Amino acid sequence: MEGIFQYAPAIAVLPFVSFLVALIAGEYLPKKGALAGILATGGSLTLSLVVLVAVVSGHTYNETLYTFVDASETFSLTFGLLIDPLSAAMLVIVSLIATLVHVFSLGYMNDEGEIGLPRYYAGLGLFTASMLAFVFSDNLLMAFIFFELVGLCSYLLIGFWFREDAPPSAAKKAFLVTRFGDYFFLIGVVAVLVTFGTAQFAGSEGFPALAEEALVAGETFHGLGAETWLSIIGLLVLGGVLGKSAQFPFHTWLPDAMEGPTPVSALIHAATMVAAGVYLVARMYGFYALLPTVLAIIAFIGGFTALFAATMGVVKDEIKQVLAYSTISQYGYIMLALGAGGYVAAFFHLTTHAVFKALLFLGAGSVIIAMHHNENMWDMGGLKDPMRVTYLTFLAGSLALAGIFPFSGFWSKDEVLFETLVHALGGSPLLLGAYVMGLGAVFLTGFYTIRMVMLTFHGEPRSDTAENPHGVRWNVKFPLSVLGVLAVVAGFLNPVPIQKLTGAQVDFLHAFLDSAPEATLTNAGHYSDLTAEYAGYGTGYIGGEVMTLLLGAGIALGLALVGAGSAFFLYRGAEPTAHTEKLGRVRTLLMHNYYQDEYQVWLAEGLTVRVARAADTFDQGVIDGLVNGASSVSLFAGDRLRRIQTGVVTNYAAFIALSLVILVALFAVLGGWI
């Protein structure tokens, strides 16, 4: 079984081959590269599943495969594979979503007669390949390289319709905003390499383990205490995470990224681009678990982003915009869980979110096909009967997103909140603040999700296209059905409440993530030991564990139901009214996304451009002026010096004699001979 790991690199190589095929021969293929992509990602999925089975049966793999800079005195730069429960599970998620997105694209792109499809499928292939390689990276530098490739591919795909105005601009925005965060990440990578001499994630030679040793030994770096220095590194890397995972204040690129084709949105939101950020934190959790300050920052950014993005989702009129803000909000939960010491909860929510968010995007894509690419929910309505499959699956995804029992989102979100609450009660009261923000977001999520469903599918059709929606084929319905089923059942991967109530060992995901061998130091148990020891995350309960569990789940579910119910109440009926208009100036604020874009544009145009202009003026005026001045002075002086060379030898003799006399006089005075 272990032999399968030899073939693990193929998981990323296959989609890369499909990238090459689509790029080179796409024009001549019947489906313009789609079939190659489906085959490749399907192959990756199969291989990932086999690898997953191998990992479940207790094997892991941590090997350096290629050294591209071999430096004996400093540190080597390498490529390698780390396959442990975390990366094996993530490989399955990514390849599954990628495969379904490829299938769906047949309906969304090919059937709609789009042009430039080889470019599209090449982009999808490279995107998938980069993400898969990022997932199984065994060191931070390799992860960084593929992290950047993921960013590049999302730029290419968001700007796929580059002849229109909005997509290229959105693509640039996504690229620049994430790049801003990645700038800090890059410094973080260098800092890790310089500090530890290695960037390996796992094992006792990995940098998390070395960081722990440094912390225990009380080493100092550059005059700073170990914890301070490590926290600085952690925050630098976190810059890249916040950018990619669209966390406040770097979330602004993600709603704009909706300009890309909808399957690409599904891929970005569910499994690749946005997931890369939080995955990185999970991947190097052994490092973050040592740093209570950074954990608290992560938790608060997560909780705040969850609430903040949810408020904006409430007022949006376009279906994909609502979904975009829900993604930001849900990744906020994952960050909250990571910051609150809920490693398993975070990955659990990442998994269920990948499923139901891919489902929702593909469902939205189906609606958009039906609506002839009109995305405004106020032009829809009454689609539930003509689009039965889409409606049912979309509803399943929505209920999962809203966190309604027993859909998958309920279980994972509940665990996130439960972990936060328990650790907050167990001696980290600060986390209570993040917990409350998370609860607030639960209510809002229930509200905007059901509002979206009601406006899209219920009531009477509000436009001609909604009267006669365009039909969709199997290639749309099939991915929806697969994901719809998963959205219902994925929660039973790790139903902690059932385990606590009945005592049955059903927390499969927890057991799986905890099954990594001790030597890799990447198992969940090790992480909870670390957070308990270094971050002081104890556990505390209100009236016992079960009581706390029921209380937390009850509050969360109650809030979700209240939110969902009020949306249902407000938007039911044949002709729903635009209730959000009543919010008045608050709505204006929310529609403008709290003016986040405005200040970021000001940062770019008002500040950066001005500083750049000033620097340019300085360069042109002072530096160039100095250089030009120096050159004209030298040419002038050179011209004068030429004239000393008269060509008359007696002059030379005189000059030499005179110079000698001057030198003698000078040194006579200096040497005190006279």
Place this chain on the structure above:
Amino acid sequence: MELNNWLLLVPTGAFVLAALALFVIDSIDPDSTNGTLLSAVTTAGAVAAAMVSGGLLLSGAADPGVELFDGQLVVDGMSLIFTFIFGSVTALVALGSHDYIRELPHKAEYYLLVLLAATGMSLMASANSLAVVFVSLELASLPSYALVAYLKTNRGSVEAALKYFLIGALSSSILVYGISLVYASTGSLLLTDIAAEAGTAASDYPGVLGIGILMVAGGVAFKTASVPFHFWAPEAYEGAPAPVSAFLSSASKAAGFVVAFRVFVVAFPIGSVVASIDWVLLFQVLAVLTMTLGNFAAATQENVKRMLAYSSIGHAGYVLIGLAALTGVGGGTESIVLGAGMLHLLVYGFMNTGAFLFVALVERWEIGRTFEDYYGLAREAPIACVAMTVFMFSLAGLPVGGGFLSKYYLFAGAVGAGVWWLALIGAFNSVISLFYYSRVVKAMWIEEPSEPIEIERYPTALYAAIVIAAVVTVVLLPGLAVFDTAAFDAAAALL
């Protein structure tokens, strides 16, 4: 004398033997017009000298310095490095001259003079007493005067030689008078004995010793073409046949420096003579004047050969940093900066010789000597122009050749020795030099010729010399590692 010690004289002997061979050939067949044999013998002798001295250097056979003839001569790391430079420059010049003087008479005399001058230079590298210094310096100088006048029907050549000779005579008289004053105050001509007496002499006769040292510096400055004894250089280099210019500006300059390094470091330890004269300060003044004047004057020249002549003065200024930064900070910095001076001369021996040989090639084609005449040359002679581009950029200190590293060592050493301002002035001068060196490159590659250039034949030997020089210049970028330890060790042994 032991056999081993004779072995150490083989490099000098190779020059002498090759010269004797030429005498024999010339007496057998005085009217020969076949230059190939003469050129081959000269090249072979020079290559042998370079190979043997390089081998002795890298094998460490002469460490830490072997005195011969009761200390009149010394063979050590530094003398071997410089003999290697003389050997390689002489070989390149002899190879390149084959085509340059193809149609001219008195070929045997030409090669003979080159070899005898090289002999004098290699003796200068080993000279361990002021008497030997003077005699070997004259042995190097007198053939040089004749070589400059080799084109005896050419007015410029003859006039340049006469000026060179007159300035040389003046400088020699300054040097020999300086030597007599040093002898008067210390009572010896052997460098080591002078060093022993220098402290006493500096307190008893500060004026006599001071003027003596100053005048010795003047005599040496003539040989290295340093300001203010540089006046002969632009005209001699311009008037002389271009291979002779290459020889004088590379080898003869290096010979002047080896004498300066040995005499000042060994005979006049700055700690002993500082009460009389602070020659480090003297060389700081000379270095600044020399590099600034050389580069500024080079920037305004219209004639490529004359530009190279002034740039050669500028490079003498850089190498003077090797003496000007001996500020006594210790810690190995001094050996680095002195060694860097040697390394720079080594690289310079190839890149500057190559540049002058390129000028020789263009003269041979009778295209002209100004920048304008070089317009569009790269289209007709791409290989030679690539080589010339390498020479120009390496001379400017860009990292295409060894010139980058040796200059870097010099400036870094100056900073390490606490004379950062010297490095700053050097860097500023390098910027100016980039301007005029890139003018050549621009003329060859970018500008359009006013009228089409016609080249009839491509002389093989001259081409070979240029290409070899270019290849070695590039190889010395990584390859300087072979020599740098040897140079730093040689400098450390001297200090």
